[in-house]
Amino acid sequence: SAVISQKPSRDICQRGTSLTIQCQVDSQVTMMFWYRQQPGQSLTLIATANQGSEATYESGFVIDKFPISRPNLTFSTLTVSNMSPEDSSIYLCSVVTSGNTIYFGEGSWLTVV
Amino acid sequence: SQQGEEDPQALSIQEGENATMNCSYKTSINNLQWYRQNSGRGLVHLILIRSNEREKHSGRLRVTLDTSKKSSSLLITASGAADTASYFCATATASGTYKYIFGTGTRLKVLA
Numbered sequence A: 001s002a003v004i005s006q007k008p009s010r011d012i013c014q015r016g017t018s019l020t021i022q023c024q025v026d027s028q029v030t031m032m033f034w035y036r037q038q039p040g041q042s043l044t045l046i047a048t049a050n051q052g053s054e055a056t057y058e059s060g061f062v063i064d065k066f067p068i069s070r071p072n073l074t075f076s077t078l079t080v081s082n083m084s085p086e087d088s089s090i091y092l093c094s095v096v097t098s099g100n101t102i103y104f105g106e107g108s109w110l111t112v113v
Numbered sequence B: 001s002q003q004g005e006e007d008p009q010a011l012s013i014q015e016g017e018n019a020t021m022n023c024s025y026k027t028s029i030n031n032l033q034w035y036r037q038n039s040g041r042g043l044v045h046l047i048l049i050r051s052n053e054r055e056k057h058s059g060r061l062r063v064t065l066d067t068s069k070k071s072s073s074l075l076i077t078a079s080g081a082a083d084t085a086s087y088f089c090a091t092a093t094a095s096g097t098y099k100y101i102f103g104t105g106t107r108l109k110v111l112a
Helices: none
Strands: A004-007 A010-013 A019-025 A031-037 A043-049 A068-072 A075-080 A089-096 A102-104 A108-112 B004-007 B010-014 B019-025 B029-037 B043-050 B055-058 B061-066 B071-076 B085-093 B100-102 B106-111
Touching: A004 A089, A019 A031, A019 A089, A031 A075, A043 A068, A043 A075, A043 B100, A075 A089, A102 B029, A102 B043, B004 B085, B010 B019, B019 B029, B019 B085, B019 B106, B029 B061, B029 B071, B043 B055, B043 B061, B043 B071, B071 B085
Parallel strands: A010 A108, B010 B106
Antiparallel strands: A004 A019, A019 A075, A031 A043, A031 A089, A068 A075, A089 A102, A089 A108, B004 B019, B019 B071, B029 B043, B029 B085, B055 B061, B061 B071, B085 B100, B085 B106
């Protein structure tokens, strides 16, 4: 199993600003992912955070808007840049273990006003 | 795009009854997982079923997988108020990229 800590758990942000979300895992993992969950919706994969190289983004998501860092095997950050109300969502960090199970952090609730 | 579609979208049952929710997916899979989410919190892993398995049990949970129909079902028996949550299926493609795609979810409400 894996225990994932995300910070902040909740924030209210001003339009046009940027916020960085941190994800810390209690063990070294190869695969880390960032998801977005808009209100009342399912999860959408934003990107795969690759250690030592640039993140791999899914269709509809770009690095300028969602820059990601992965400095080591236990930590990653996702920045939501130049926020607008449409970015109000829960952002979730996840890891996949050797048993193929996905573990999630508690999520970061962002409200953009 | 969504890989999985779940039905029903919402389900209300009485405490003690069983709840069944279904997930359909579009492409070949390596495995399928079910998750629970309480009121916008993080997702909790419930059960993983591999593509070569047809049925799996875990406590009050029973999951079936029919790869010929590209569908899975989650049965929760003897439900209680604590089972009130949203339930999602997630599928990983057979290509082994470990990128999981989530279904649309079923919102379950268990009434006391």
